[in-house]
Amino acid sequence: MTDVDVLVAGAGPIGLTAAIELRRRGVAVRIVDPLLEPPQYAKAVGVQPRTLEVFEGMGVLREILDAGIEMRGQIVFVNGAESGRIDLELPTDIPFRFHSIPQYETERVLRERLADFGTTIERGVRVTGFEQDADQVTITLESSDGTEDVHAGYLIGCDGAHSIVRKTLGLTFEGGAFDEQYMLGDVAVDWSQPRGYGVRSMHQTDGTTDDLLVCIPLPGHGRYRMSMLVPDELAAPPPTAGDGIAHGFEGPRAPELSHIQAVVDRLSPEPATVSDMRWSSVFRISHRIVDSYGRGRVFVAGDAAHIHPPTGAQGMNTGIQDAHNLAWKVALAVEGVAADTLLASYDAERRPVGEEVVGRTVQSAREGIGADSSDPSHIMRREAQLLISYAGSPIVDTTVDGPGPVPGERAPDAYGLSRDVINFPIRLFSLLDRRRHTALLYADESAGPADVVTAEALAERISAAAHGQLDVYLVASPEAQVGSTVLPLVRDADGLFAAAYHPRGGTVYVVRPDGYLGYRGPSDDPDAATKHLGATFA
Secondary structure, eight states: OOSEEEEEEOOSHHHHHHHHHHHTTTOOEEEEESOSSOOOOOOOOEEOHHHHHHHHHHTOHHHHHHTSEEOOEEEEEETTEEEEEEEOOOOTTSSOOOEEOOHHHHHHHHHHHHHTTTOOOEETOEEEEEEEOSSOEEEEEEETTEEEEEEEEEEEEOOOTTOHHHHHHTOOEEEEEEEEEEEEEEEEEOOOOOTTEEEEEEEEETTEEEEEEEEEEOSSTTEEEEEEEOOGGGOOOOOOSTTOOOOEEEOSSOOOHHHHHHHHHHHOSSOOOEEEEEEEEEEEEEEEEESOSEETTEEEOGGGTEEOOOTTSOHHHHHHHHHHHHHHHHHHHHHTOBOTTTTHHHHHHHHHHHHHHHHHHHHHHHHOTTTTOSOHHHHHHHHTTOOOBOTTOTTOOOOOOSSSOOTTBBOOOOOOBBOTTOOSOBOGGGGOOSSSEEEEEEEOTTOOHHHHHHHHHHHHHHHHHTTTOEEEEEEEOTTOOOOSOSSOEEEOTTSHHHHHHOOOSSEEEEEOTTSBEEEEEETTOHHHHHHHHHTTBO
C-alpha cells in the first residue's frame, strides 16, 4: 500500500514541471526540497520556443511572457570592434520566438501553478536513500523533525548535479570538467546597447580568446545577467570532497560589484557603469551524462541526468522537456492503463537527446554556436529545440514514407482553421488537450459521406484502444463533402494544415500529450492505428 503515487525530489524548474504535469492528470504527488527558501538567482535565463509550447500546454504561458522579455539576438565584439550580429529569427509557422526570464521568476510562476492543484513544496526535506521492489519505492526523507519512510509508486529525481537519487540508483555519470572558472552577476548597466540583444565581447590574442564578457538581457531597465572569467583572487581549487563533480556554484567568495565593473571596463563596447547587483556567484562547468534515465520505478531528469556548458541556453530547457516527456507516461502507469513498454520509452527517447545536447554544447563552448553547420535555419531551429526526434522510440511508428512530418518529430502547428460557433481563425494547437492523445482524421476534397462513416468507425476503435484518453477531430479540406458527422469538425480553411502535414487522401495523425507525432497512416487501416496505440496503452 503506497502513501503517495509519486514523490518528486527537487523543486527547481524540472521538479516543478514534473509535479505540475502529474497533478494536471490527477496523480497524487509529494514534492520535497532541502532548501528552506527558493533561490533568488538568475542562473538559467533563456527559454526556447519549444519550451514555450510546453508552457502553453501547462497553462503558464501568459505569466512566463509577462515576467520576461524577448531575446532578439546577440552582438559580438572582438577587441572592441563589432565583428558580427545574430538575429534570432524563426519562420512564422513557429508559434513563439526566444524568451529571456530569470530562473527565479520561472520557478515562481511554476510554484504558483502547482499551488493551483493544492500541492505545496515541502521545504527543508531531503531524500537520503530509497529501496524499490516490483510494487513500490520506499524512500527515506530527512528533515529537522527527523526521518520518515514514504511508500510511493514512483520516484522522480530532479535533485541536481549532485543527485542522491542518481547515486542511490547506481547510475554512472561519466564526463569531465572545464578548467576555467566563471563568475555571474545580475546587474544593471547604463550603456546604449539595443534592448533584447545579448552582448558577447572578447579580447583575443593571435586568434585565441583570453578575456570574455557575456551579457544576457533580463527584464527591467538595463538589466543583464553577466558572466566572465574569474579573477585570480576569487578562484577556488577543484573540489576534493563529496562526489568530486565540479559543476555549479562554488567558491568561498561571491564576486563584488567591483569585480564585475573591472571586466566591463576592459571589455564593454562603450564606457559603462554597472550597479544594483542583485546576486552574484562563482561557478564551474562540467559535462556528464548518466548511463540510464531510470531503472524500475525510479527516474532522473534535468541536471541529475545531464550537465553541460550553458552555451545556447539548452540545460534548463532540456530538463523541463525531460520532465514533460516522463510525466504523462508515469500518469498512465499510475492509472493502470500503460503498456509494459511505455516507461522504458523515457530513456529511449530522452537519453539520446541528452547525449546530443552535452556533445553539442561542449563543442559550442569551444568553437562557438553553429560551428558545426553552415545552414543558419537549421542552427536556429536546433537551438530552439524544434528538431528533436524520437524516431527510434519503441512507442513511435515510423513505417511511413513521403513528405510531411515523420512520427517521432514535433507535430507542427497550423493556423487558419475554422469551426462552427467561432468567428475567427483558430490554431491547431488550440485543439490539443495537452493531457491526452489527440487523433486528427483528415478528409481531402474527394471525401464523401462514406469516408465520414469510415472515419467515425476508426474514431470509435482508437478511442477504445486508448481507454478513452484520446480526443478525435475530423479536419476537412474546404471542398470535402463531409455532410453530417458526430465527430468535432474543423475546416482547413486556409489550407495551412495540408501544407504542414502533407496528407494524402484520408489520413490519421496521432499526436501525443507532449506534442510529438506518434503515428501517421491511412484512415482506412484501423488495425495499424490500433497497433500503434497498443505500444502506449495496455
